[in-house]
Structure formats: C-alpha cells, structure tokens
Amino acid sequence: MQRAAPQQFDRVLSSMCTKPHPAAREAAERFLATNPGDPATYQAVAAQEEDALASLGEITGLDEPHGYIASGGTEANIQAIRAARNLVRDDNPNVVAPESIHFSFQKAADVLGVELRIVPVDGDYRADTEAVREAVDDHTILVAGVAGTTEFGRVDPIPELTDIAHDAGALMHVDAAWGGFILPFTDHEWSFAHAPVDSMTIDPHKYGQAVVPAGGLLFRNKEVLDALAVDTPYLESASQASLTGTRSGAGVASAAAAMRELWPDGYRETYERQQANANWFYNELVARGYDAVEPELPLVAARLPEPEFDSLRDLGWRISRTASGELRVVCMPHVTRESLRAFLADLDDIARGPARN
Amino acid sequence: MQRAAPQQFDRVLSSMCTKPHPAAREAAERFLATNPGDPATYQAVAAQEEDALASLGEITGLDEPHGYIASGGTEANIQAIRAARNLVRDDNPNVVAPESIHFSFQKAADVLGVELRIVPVDGDYRADTEAVREAVDDHTILVAGVAGTTEFGRVDPIPELTDIAHDAGALMHVDAAWGGFILPFTDHEWSFAHAPVDSMTIDPHKYGQAVVPAGGLLFRNKEVLDALAVDTPYLESASQASLTGTRSGAGVASAAAAMRELWPDGYRETYERQQANANWFYNELVARGYDAVEPELPLVAARLPEPEFDSLRDLGWRISRTASGELRVVCMPHVTRESLRAFLADLDDIARGPARN
Incomplete structure (x- = not known):
C-alpha cells in the first residue's frame, strides 16, 4: 500500500528546498x-x-x-x-x-x-x-x-x-x-x-x-x-x-x-524553465501595480499589503517575507506555471475584496 | 528492479550505526x-x-x-x-x-x-x-x-x-x-x-x-x-x-x-538479545586466553595481537580499536550470534597460523 506523501509541494512558494529528482x-x-x-x-x-x-x-x-x-x-x-x-x-x-x-x-x-x-x-x-x-x-x-x-x-x-x-x-x-x-x-x-x-x-x-x-x-x-x-x-x-x-x-x-x-543539461533546462517562470511572474505582478524586484535568478520579491499576504497564507500558500517585508517567491524546480497562475488568481480574488451575494 | 544493498552489515562489528528498523x-x-x-x-x-x-x-x-x-x-x-x-x-x-x-x-x-x-x-x-x-x-x-x-x-x-x-x-x-x-x-x-x-x-x-x-x-x-x-x-x-x-x-x-x-518492548528484546551475545562473546574470548573487558552493556573490548587484528581486517571484518589498542566489538542490533561465531572461527584459523598442505 502506497501511503500519501506527507508533503504537498504545489503551494510551497518560498522554500529553498524542493522535491528531489x-x-x-x-x-x-x-x-x-x-x-x-x-x-x-x-x-x-x-x-x-x-x-x-x-x-x-x-x-x-x-x-x-x-x-x-x-x-x-x-x-x-x-x-x-x-x-x-x-x-x-x-x-x-x-x-x-x-x-x-x-x-x-x-x-x-x-x-x-x-x-x-x-x-x-x-x-x-x-x-x-x-x-x-x-x-x-x-x-x-x-x-x-x-x-x-x-x-x-x-x-x-x-x-x-x-x-x-x-x-x-x-x-x-x-x-x-x-x-x-x-x-x-x-x-x-x-x-x-x-x-x-x-x-x-x-x-x-x-x-x-x-x-x-x-x-x-x-x-x-x-x-x-x-x-x-x-x-x-x-x-x-x-x-x-x-x-x-x-x-x-x-x-x-x-x-x-x-x-x-x-549536470549539465538537466540543470540547464530547469534553470531556463524557472527563470522564464520568474520573469513571467514578475511581469504579472508589475502589470497588477505591485512594486516588485526584477529577477536576475529565479526568485521574485514584491511588496504586498499585509492583509493580502495573510489571506494567501490562510488559503494554504506556504509563503514567507524578506526582513524588509517583501513577499519572496522562489521558483524552485517543483514550482509550476500553473501553480503561479493559481496563486495570482487567489491574489486577485483577495485584492477585489469579499464577493457579494 | 531491486538493486543490491550498498552496505552489507554482517561483517560490521565496530560501528555504532546499524540497519534501521x-x-x-x-x-x-x-x-x-x-x-x-x-x-x-x-x-x-x-x-x-x-x-x-x-x-x-x-x-x-x-x-x-x-x-x-x-x-x-x-x-x-x-x-x-x-x-x-x-x-x-x-x-x-x-x-x-x-x-x-x-x-x-x-x-x-x-x-x-x-x-x-x-x-x-x-x-x-x-x-x-x-x-x-x-x-x-x-x-x-x-x-x-x-x-x-x-x-x-x-x-x-x-x-x-x-x-x-x-x-x-x-x-x-x-x-x-x-x-x-x-x-x-x-x-x-x-x-x-x-x-x-x-x-x-x-x-x-x-x-x-x-x-x-x-x-x-x-x-x-x-x-x-x-x-x-x-x-x-x-x-x-x-x-x-x-x-x-x-x-x-x-x-x-x-x-x-x-x-x-x-519502545519499550522492542528495545528491551533487542537489548536482552545483544547483551546475551556480548556476554557469550566475552566468555569465548576469555576461554581462548584473550585479555577481555567484561561487558556491562553490549560492547566487548579485548586485547588482540596486531597481526591477528590486521588479518581479520583483511578477511573483510569491519573492526576498529580503542585508543589504547583493544579490539572493540559493538553488539548493535544487526550483529548476530552466527556472525560472532564466524568471526571467532576466522580468529582461531589465524591464531593457529597458516594451514599446511
């Protein structure tokens, strides 16, 4: 019997650890x-x-x-x-x-x-x-x-x-x-x-x-x-x-x-994919008016109001902040474009405020 | 395909690590x-x-x-x-x-x-x-x-x-x-x-x-x-x-x-078995005239002439010595009576000297 994995990685966006190969x-x-x-x-x-x-x-x-x-x-x-x-x-x-x-x-x-x-x-x-x-x-x-x-x-x-x-x-x-x-x-x-x-x-x-x-x-x-x-x-x-x-x-x-x-091809492919994910995510944040730091490596930092940050945490996103308060998203190998899209969708929902009935 | 284990434990007699449960x-x-x-x-x-x-x-x-x-x-x-x-x-x-x-x-x-x-x-x-x-x-x-x-x-x-x-x-x-x-x-x-x-x-x-x-x-x-x-x-x-x-x-x-x-029964059983192994091994060494330290826990130290020690190493026994030179055998959970018997048989062979044709 295969038991469930104890760690789901799809919502882990701020860890520098990842799923092993x-x-x-x-x-x-x-x-x-x-x-x-x-x-x-x-x-x-x-x-x-x-x-x-x-x-x-x-x-x-x-x-x-x-x-x-x-x-x-x-x-x-x-x-x-x-x-x-x-x-x-x-x-x-x-x-x-x-x-x-x-x-x-x-x-x-x-x-x-x-x-x-x-x-x-x-x-x-x-x-x-x-x-x-x-x-x-x-x-x-x-x-x-x-x-x-x-x-x-x-x-x-x-x-x-x-x-x-x-x-x-x-x-x-x-x-x-x-x-x-x-x-x-x-x-x-x-x-x-x-x-x-x-x-x-x-x-x-x-x-x-x-x-x-x-x-x-x-x-x-x-x-x-x-x-x-x-x-x-x-x-x-x-x-x-x-x-x-x-x-x-x-x-x-x-x-x-x-x-x-x-080494080297697998690491190169991962780097290129995740750098592209980081660049895309940065642009999406900037397009929404957030103050973000342009990524040089696959890591994006951005200012997010504290209530939004906390709400995202409540939704199960495993995220953390820099010492100066920015959200930091580390595009480790397990982080997918799909997962970043889902994160942004949640952010958009939160930023729009509570839905009306 | 199941590959062979990279570590055989049956000749490891001086490690404080063991096969995990x-x-x-x-x-x-x-x-x-x-x-x-x-x-x-x-x-x-x-x-x-x-x-x-x-x-x-x-x-x-x-x-x-x-x-x-x-x-x-x-x-x-x-x-x-x-x-x-x-x-x-x-x-x-x-x-x-x-x-x-x-x-x-x-x-x-x-x-x-x-x-x-x-x-x-x-x-x-x-x-x-x-x-x-x-x-x-x-x-x-x-x-x-x-x-x-x-x-x-x-x-x-x-x-x-x-x-x-x-x-x-x-x-x-x-x-x-x-x-x-x-x-x-x-x-x-x-x-x-x-x-x-x-x-x-x-x-x-x-x-x-x-x-x-x-x-x-x-x-x-x-x-x-x-x-x-x-x-x-x-x-x-x-x-x-x-x-x-x-x-x-x-x-x-x-x-x-x-x-x-x-805890506690499994540890107790292991302790009792390995303490018995250590006591037995100590008695066997003493019966052969070796100067051994009576075990209080499942660990036996004994003086062995250096050539004997080196020959046992050459036969693949993973053994080490105390700072003062004694062979130390640690009866960890993987150490069996059979393995200790095989070790003593090799020691007896070595002590008898090279076999004649």
Missing part, C-alpha cells in the same frame, strides 16, 4: 543505512562522496576540489569561517559580509566567537564594495559574498570582493548554497574559475535536487580544509574535518546521483 | 522531501518531531522535554556546551569531562573556544569523581559524563557527577548517544529521573534503530535551549535553536516511527 531519491533509499563519517567501514558511500565532490568541482570551476558533503549550507558556512579562524589564529578575528548574507553567519559568529561585521548593500541589493573595503582590517580573517542571495536572488561582485579580501590578507568565501546549480548557465562571475576564491558553499539539496541533507563545502587549498581536522580515535579512519560526526549516506549518495543525472 | 526506513522514505528546519512550511514533519521528543522524554525520564532532533551526537554535544557557554558568558570557560568522553568534545572545544579539561577514569573505565571534583573551578560551565562509553560501554556515576557540577555552579550533561536506548532496561542510574541532570544526548540513529541522521538533544529547562536561539528572517518561523539550518525530515520521521514501534 527520482534518481536522487532512489540513491538515498539505497544508502539510508550508511555513514560517510566512518569511510573505512562504509566504503561504498565513501566512493559516492568522491564522485559528488568531483562533480561539484566541475560545476564550480575547481580542478582539484577539497571538501566534503555537509549537512547543509549552515554547516558549510560555519566551517568555512572555522577553517579561516583556525588557520590564522588571530586574538580578535572578524568576518566581513554584506547585509544580504544568510542568517547562518549570525549563528556561525555566535558559535565560533568571531565578530561579524555586516556592511550595507548597494541600490540593487549587492554588496557595496566600498563599504567592504572600509570594514576590513588586520584582524579580518574572511570576507564573504553571496552568489544568489536568499531574499532577492542577487550575485555579489565576487572578483572585486576577492581582491579586497586578499589585499587584507583574508580568505574569500562565496555562499552559493542556492545559486550554485543555476549560475553556470548565466553570465555572472561567481565561481573558482572567475576569481581566486578560497572556499564555497554549494548545496546539492537546494537547486541540485538531491535529498536533504546534502550541503557542499569546497576549498581551493587542502591546507584550509586540514585546519578543520580533529583526531578520531577508535574509528578505522584517523581524522575528521566535518562538523558533524555520523553523516547521512542518503544525502551523499543522492547528491552524487542527482549530479550524474542532471 | 523497517518502520523507520518506511517513514524516512515518506519524509525524504521535508525540512523540519522550516516547521511552518513543513508542518507534517514538525508534528513528527514533537512526537519524537515526547518519546525521548519518556525514555529518559523527563516529563516536559525541551530540545530537538539533531544531526547526531556530535551536534548534540556541541550544542549542550554552546548553550551552557551562552547562558553563563564566562570570559574563560571550561568543561570538565572524563578521558572516556567522545572525541566530539574535542571538536566542540575547538569550535566553541572553550577549554576542555580531561580527567582520568578509574580502574573500571568510569569517570573518577575525585579527579572531576579537583578539576572543576569557578569557570566551569559544564561537567559531562557518559552513559555508555564508546570504547568500553561503561556508565559514569551520573548522580555524583551531577552533585559536583551543581556544587560548582555548572550544568550537568550526560552523553547517552549510544546507551540511551538500552540503559532503561538495566539498573544503572543515568537519566533525568535518577539525578537533576540538565541536558542529554541520545541518538535515535544508534541503538534507537532510526535512519541517519537522527540525534537527540534534550534539556530539562527551556531557558537553556533558548540560549541557542538565533533569529531567522525570511522563514515562516521566527527563530532556530539547531546548529544546522535545513534539517533531515527523513531522520526526524524515522526516529518518531522507530520509537513508536519499539
């Missing part, structure tokens, strides 16, 4: 009982992780990627900062990042005891390079930029930020957790190939269509990864760089499977 | 595409997490458990220390733990920037309470004890350690990651019911027979959990206490399902 789901189910945190015991899944890393290197322009499949973007971001902190060993370290940075940086700062210096974005929601330049100092261990921001889908000027970081003797980190699987099909300069970036977060379980948990953490240089290693007595392997101990073999195997299946 | 696997497969890190969007899995927490409370003697399903024991241990650190805000905080503590405490100390004071164990591998008493001081934020050590399966004197912790104004943490699902069927004093313990790690994905990743972190008081909260702009929910952001719905749902299925 069938090949990813199949691999996850086969590897549910494995632990890549103990690679000498669980050898089949260790091979899957090498495969996944090689694919991530190809996608991000890194010939010899060093890193691992993490539990998600939060772990990857925490670990990039931890590696920089451990490598530099400054008494009073700081990290400089734009205000568009993911909230996992606040978590990382708390966890790791580093100062987080948040600087403004420019008029188009991108890191203001002058503000970053002013914020860095001798104690800056890492500068972070975002390639596909959570709230507006913007790409920071990664090459310029990398120059600023390196001029200050800091490492450069790119958070491409969401954007990494769509940016290869755009003209943006975001990857290891576009600038001497030191580390990157790129999550297979977001636009990569793997199952949760499958984040990705990549380093250009092995010594930075090695700054994370902790000895592991009693395991068959000798040390461990990940933040967690036991890890999900399902996530690792499904990441490898999704990338084998979808 | 069928009910746990089924739940994991149904919830693969959910994210309990975003509970307002993914409501079905949020209900599963409440169910899992209630079961963990029952198992550990806590009427109103505060906590969450973590990625595993490492995250839970890091977070218990982080909560204590955030609550106390000492300039130079330290944590006191016996040398039998899991290596995740070393990781936590590095990540969180707290001093880890490791104290000796007594002649039976348990925390030496006098050594703990001498190590605590005004800067001690947490004392940790283990209920089911990784290397020898021992239970520290939790009530005494709790007294010492509280006398010093520190919190008391119990790491029952491995032992938590078998200790309820023993006479050990280890739980929230036996002492005013403040926090506990107990992993459904170890002896709880859930799929990876499913760790458990429990607090007696809500204010300690709240010391972990970070604001979450743009999610539908307002704050997040977990270390990771996106989390595995599969892990959460499978933990809930495993506990519904197995």
Whole structure:
C-alpha cells in the first residue's frame, strides 16, 4: 500500500528546498543505512562522496576540489569561517559580509566567537564594495559574498570582493548554497574559475535536487580544509574535518546521483524553465501595480499589503517575507506555471475584496 | 528492479550505526522531501518531531522535554556546551569531562573556544569523581559524563557527577548517544529521573534503530535551549535553536516511527538479545586466553595481537580499536550470534597460523 506523501509541494512558494529528482531519491533509499563519517567501514558511500565532490568541482570551476558533503549550507558556512579562524589564529578575528548574507553567519559568529561585521548593500541589493573595503582590517580573517542571495536572488561582485579580501590578507568565501546549480548557465562571475576564491558553499539539496541533507563545502587549498581536522580515535579512519560526526549516506549518495543525472543539461533546462517562470511572474505582478524586484535568478520579491499576504497564507500558500517585508517567491524546480497562475488568481480574488451575494 | 544493498552489515562489528528498523526506513522514505528546519512550511514533519521528543522524554525520564532532533551526537554535544557557554558568558570557560568522553568534545572545544579539561577514569573505565571534583573551578560551565562509553560501554556515576557540577555552579550533561536506548532496561542510574541532570544526548540513529541522521538533544529547562536561539528572517518561523539550518525530515520521521514501534518492548528484546551475545562473546574470548573487558552493556573490548587484528581486517571484518589498542566489538542490533561465531572461527584459523598442505 502506497501511503500519501506527507508533503504537498504545489503551494510551497518560498522554500529553498524542493522535491528531489527520482534518481536522487532512489540513491538515498539505497544508502539510508550508511555513514560517510566512518569511510573505512562504509566504503561504498565513501566512493559516492568522491564522485559528488568531483562533480561539484566541475560545476564550480575547481580542478582539484577539497571538501566534503555537509549537512547543509549552515554547516558549510560555519566551517568555512572555522577553517579561516583556525588557520590564522588571530586574538580578535572578524568576518566581513554584506547585509544580504544568510542568517547562518549570525549563528556561525555566535558559535565560533568571531565578530561579524555586516556592511550595507548597494541600490540593487549587492554588496557595496566600498563599504567592504572600509570594514576590513588586520584582524579580518574572511570576507564573504553571496552568489544568489536568499531574499532577492542577487550575485555579489565576487572578483572585486576577492581582491579586497586578499589585499587584507583574508580568505574569500562565496555562499552559493542556492545559486550554485543555476549560475553556470548565466553570465555572472561567481565561481573558482572567475576569481581566486578560497572556499564555497554549494548545496546539492537546494537547486541540485538531491535529498536533504546534502550541503557542499569546497576549498581551493587542502591546507584550509586540514585546519578543520580533529583526531578520531577508535574509528578505522584517523581524522575528521566535518562538523558533524555520523553523516547521512542518503544525502551523499543522492547528491552524487542527482549530479550524474542532471549536470549539465538537466540543470540547464530547469534553470531556463524557472527563470522564464520568474520573469513571467514578475511581469504579472508589475502589470497588477505591485512594486516588485526584477529577477536576475529565479526568485521574485514584491511588496504586498499585509492583509493580502495573510489571506494567501490562510488559503494554504506556504509563503514567507524578506526582513524588509517583501513577499519572496522562489521558483524552485517543483514550482509550476500553473501553480503561479493559481496563486495570482487567489491574489486577485483577495485584492477585489469579499464577493457579494 | 531491486538493486543490491550498498552496505552489507554482517561483517560490521565496530560501528555504532546499524540497519534501521523497517518502520523507520518506511517513514524516512515518506519524509525524504521535508525540512523540519522550516516547521511552518513543513508542518507534517514538525508534528513528527514533537512526537519524537515526547518519546525521548519518556525514555529518559523527563516529563516536559525541551530540545530537538539533531544531526547526531556530535551536534548534540556541541550544542549542550554552546548553550551552557551562552547562558553563563564566562570570559574563560571550561568543561570538565572524563578521558572516556567522545572525541566530539574535542571538536566542540575547538569550535566553541572553550577549554576542555580531561580527567582520568578509574580502574573500571568510569569517570573518577575525585579527579572531576579537583578539576572543576569557578569557570566551569559544564561537567559531562557518559552513559555508555564508546570504547568500553561503561556508565559514569551520573548522580555524583551531577552533585559536583551543581556544587560548582555548572550544568550537568550526560552523553547517552549510544546507551540511551538500552540503559532503561538495566539498573544503572543515568537519566533525568535518577539525578537533576540538565541536558542529554541520545541518538535515535544508534541503538534507537532510526535512519541517519537522527540525534537527540534534550534539556530539562527551556531557558537553556533558548540560549541557542538565533533569529531567522525570511522563514515562516521566527527563530532556530539547531546548529544546522535545513534539517533531515527523513531522520526526524524515522526516529518518531522507530520509537513508536519499539519502545519499550522492542528495545528491551533487542537489548536482552545483544547483551546475551556480548556476554557469550566475552566468555569465548576469555576461554581462548584473550585479555577481555567484561561487558556491562553490549560492547566487548579485548586485547588482540596486531597481526591477528590486521588479518581479520583483511578477511573483510569491519573492526576498529580503542585508543589504547583493544579490539572493540559493538553488539548493535544487526550483529548476530552466527556472525560472532564466524568471526571467532576466522580468529582461531589465524591464531593457529597458516594451514599446511
């Protein structure tokens, strides 16, 4: 007997997770009982992780990627900062990042005891390079930029930020957790190939269509990864760089499977379809007089009066807002034109007010 | 077409992971595409997490458990220390733990920037309470004890350690990651019911027979959990206490399902069978003249000459050693008497030396 799926995705419009690809789901189910945190015991899944890393290197322009499949973007971001902190060993370290940075940086700062210096974005929601330049100092261990921001889908000027970081003797980190699987099909300069970036977060379980948990953490240089290693007595392997101990073999195997299946053509097709959906949705909102932010990646933000937002939630739409209050619709692979049409129809009904008998 | 399982468990003798229970696997497969890190969007899995927490409370003697399903024991241990650190805000905080503590405490100390004071164990591998008493001081934020050590399966004197912790104004943490699902069927004093313990790690994905990743972190008081909260702009929910952001719905749902299925009778039966296996295996080793540590929980450690150990590895046995060199065999639910017999037969063959033609 097939039971109903516990999660209907047709009304989920603001999540950065999505329905996994069938090949990813199949691999996850086969590897549910494995632990890549103990690679000498669980050898089949260790091979899957090498495969996944090689694919991530190809996608991000890194010939010899060093890193691992993490539990998600939060772990990857925490670990990039931890590696920089451990490598530099400054008494009073700081990290400089734009205000568009993911909230996992606040978590990382708390966890790791580093100062987080948040600087403004420019008029188009991108890191203001002058503000970053002013914020860095001798104690800056890492500068972070975002390639596909959570709230507006913007790409920071990664090459310029990398120059600023390196001029200050800091490492450069790119958070491409969401954007990494769509940016290869755009003209943006975001990857290891576009600038001497030191580390990157790129999550297979977001636009990569793997199952949760499958984040990705990549380093250009092995010594930075090695700054994370902790000895592991009693395991068959000798040390461990990940933040967690036991890890999900399902996530690792499904990441490898999704990338084998979808890179590059499947990801390109998904990107093109969802970018078209985002552009269409933006135009529909603008035509209705809403103040919307033109999408550069498949994410649309728009000002909606609070009563309308709340009514849409009451109708079962799973939507959320930016910190500044805009509705944000993330055109993940599961989001269809039909679903966006239904959403707009509900919005129109609400905006017209209660129907008269 | 059913493909072969990627992991054969019949020769895995030193892992603390195991084959998940069928009910746990089924739940994991149904919830693969959910994210309990975003509970307002993914409501079905949020209900599963409440169910899992209630079961963990029952198992550990806590009427109103505060906590969450973590990625595993490492995250839970890091977070218990982080909560204590955030609550106390000492300039130079330290944590006191016996040398039998899991290596995740070393990781936590590095990540969180707290001093880890490791104290000796007594002649039976348990925390030496006098050594703990001498190590605590005004800067001690947490004392940790283990209920089911990784290397020898021992239970520290939790009530005494709790007294010492509280006398010093520190919190008391119990790491029952491995032992938590078998200790309820023993006479050990280890739980929230036996002492005013403040926090506990107990992993459904170890002896709880859930799929990876499913760790458990429990607090007696809500204010300690709240010391972990970070604001979450743009999610539908307002704050997040977990270390990771996106989390595995599969892990959460499978933990809930495993506990519904197995608590208490299924866990009791498994414990009794595996304790009998451990006792039998210990006696067999002793009868052969090996120096073995009598098992208190289903874990046997024994001195084995290195060439014998290496030959067993070469035969495909997935075994590992303690830091002091003993073979450790963990009688997880997948370990059968037949498998232990086959292991002993191989050991006997090796000990006899190469067969003559």
